[in-house]
Amino acid sequence: MIMTMHDDEEYLFRALKVGASGYLLKNAYDEEMLEAIRAVYGGGIYIHPSVAPALVREFLTKNEVDEKINSYELLSKREQEILPLIALGYGNKEIAEKLFVSVKTVEAHKTSIMHKLGFEKRTDLVHYAIKKKFD
Known part of the structure; x- marks a missing residue:
């Protein structure tokens, strides 16, 4: 056609x-x-x-979007737990309380997530998580 x-x-x-x-x-x-x-x-x-x-x-x-979606598999189990909470708008302290870890641990995981996915800003991370469609 x-x-x-x-x-x-x-x-x-x-x-x-x-x-x-x-x-x-x-x-x-x-x-x-x-x-x-x-x-x-x-x-x-x-x-x-x-x-x-x-x-x-x-x-x-x-x-580029597909690569980032596929790079989700590079995240550790803990990072995969933290990412949806970031997308839902929880702050570092709230995430730490929910997962029974320190705020510093959450910050370290968030930095690692952003590095692995190639993001510089939290907003990019939130948009990514929305596209990933976490349940």
Whole structure:
């Protein structure tokens, strides 16, 4: 299937998600349409060059998020216990009380979590935890 659409990233992503193998803009020339049809018919893909950068950006962003989600497995058991509590808004003292450890221990684990996941700010850690969807 080849889609002819607008120069809008959202249309591109939707088309690809539903199985499009080609993407042209509405104002594509006849030669370009033939090129796209040949490419797709031959088992390949065709993406209009003006929307290709958006596709690459989306791929790289998704890849980065997936890597961080997968890096959750690098966390120790205790770090995996602490992360959802951080996401729920508990402070270091509250987390320490819940887990029967010292505040310094919580701070050390939080620093380790941020290092392992590549975050610099607590807010990044909270956003990550929300995306991870802890129960």
